[in-house]
Amino acid sequence: MSGDAGLFRARQRAGLATLARCWEIARRDGLRLGFTDHDRDLAFGGLVFEAGAGLDAGALERSAGLSVDNAQAVGALRSDRVSEADVLAGRFDGAEVRLWLVDWSDPRARVEQFRGGLGEIRVVGGAFEAELRGLAERLNQPLGRAYLRGCDRVLGDARCGVDVGLPALMREAEVVQAITRGAVLIAEDAAHAPGWFRGGALEWLSGANAGLAAVVREDRGEGVLRRLVLWSEAKAEVAPGDRLRVVAGCDKRFETCRDRFANALNFRGFPHMPGEDWVMAYPRAGDVHDGGPTHWQEDGHAG
Structure with missing residues (x-):
């Protein structure tokens, strides 16, 4: 659905381009919606872009490097496919958004101007306001694992391995x-x-x-x-x-993983990591420093 940007630029240089903006919103449940600010419906990429749907956007702030592109989309709740109930229910949260500048006389001539997702959405007086976040937003998400006693997985995901579809769970x-x-x-x-x-x-x-x-x-x-x-x-x-x-609930503790789910081998935390008392421990007169258990371990303070 990328279109022919070369054809678009050629028509622009020839002064033949008749421009409209087209939006696609792809919800996480698989529903794809198309909107355009043109006065009649446009179609390309297997999607019909509905005219007069009341969707508009402020100027895109484009940035170099890894900064996040962003904009604001404003829409009147006029389309039968965008209801206040769905917006308030969160069905548009995290939806993917794409914006094209299209030659409406020949929709093959188009260029993609923005691709990202919907951020915060508010409903005010029969209209919605949605924050648009560029693809660089994903680079702000933390990656990697945390060194913690508790498990860092979601019960039932691939690394956890527990079958949450079992009647017992x-x-x-x-x-x-x-x-x-x-x-x-x-x-x-x-x-x-x-x-x-x-x-x-x-x-x-x-x-x-x-x-x-x-x-x-x-x-x-x-x-x-x-x-x-x-x-x-x-x-x-x-x-x-x-x-x-x-x-079933999981509190991320090793004992719960072992006793409730019989899944100790897949536990993704570090249950035996030393606690703060071990980090702050120091030698004491009379202690035996031979690498064996120390007084704080014998008292039950070890991790």
Whole structure:
């Protein structure tokens, strides 16, 4: 979908270019949306760019080196494909954005001006404002592993290796009562003790929040029901009958990895690293300095 930049420049030099801007927004759920500031729809790359959708952008700030390119996109919520509910639900968070300058009389002649992602999105008075972040933004993300006692992996990912789809570790249920957007009641489950899902991932399978996820803060029994409290409220209203999937919680400790998940071989932390008391230890008169256990290790202070 890169277009023919050479054809575009040739038409510009000949004074034949009739210009429009086209935007593509590719959400993380796979939905692709196209918009243009032209007065009729344009199509290229297998995508129709909707005219009059009310999307505009400020001047792009382009920078040399590794600085982050950025801009501001402003749109009226006029398109049937961009609703306030979807914006507030976070369905556009982290979406990929591409901007082309297009010769609308021949869309093959186009040049890509920007490629990046959506940052912070706000809804104000029936319109949305979205921060655009260039590809260099990814270079600001920390890489590598941290030297910590706790595991640095997400339960169930490739390096962890735990199969979170096993019935012992996962449960699907329907909401019996929505207390708030951040607390729901589901039927009690004898197969999983209260607290089993504390710290675990919750995914909404149906309802207004379908496809979105949260983290469980509390998991406690209340008679024949069970209360799940989330760290962050659901983006949209939760209703009785909404289905969810919740996975066992992992506190990243070696003991939990070994005893709850039988996964000690794949533990990605450093459970035996010395603590601060070892770093600050010093020789004492009367101690034996032969490389064997020292007094602080015998007292149970070793890492």
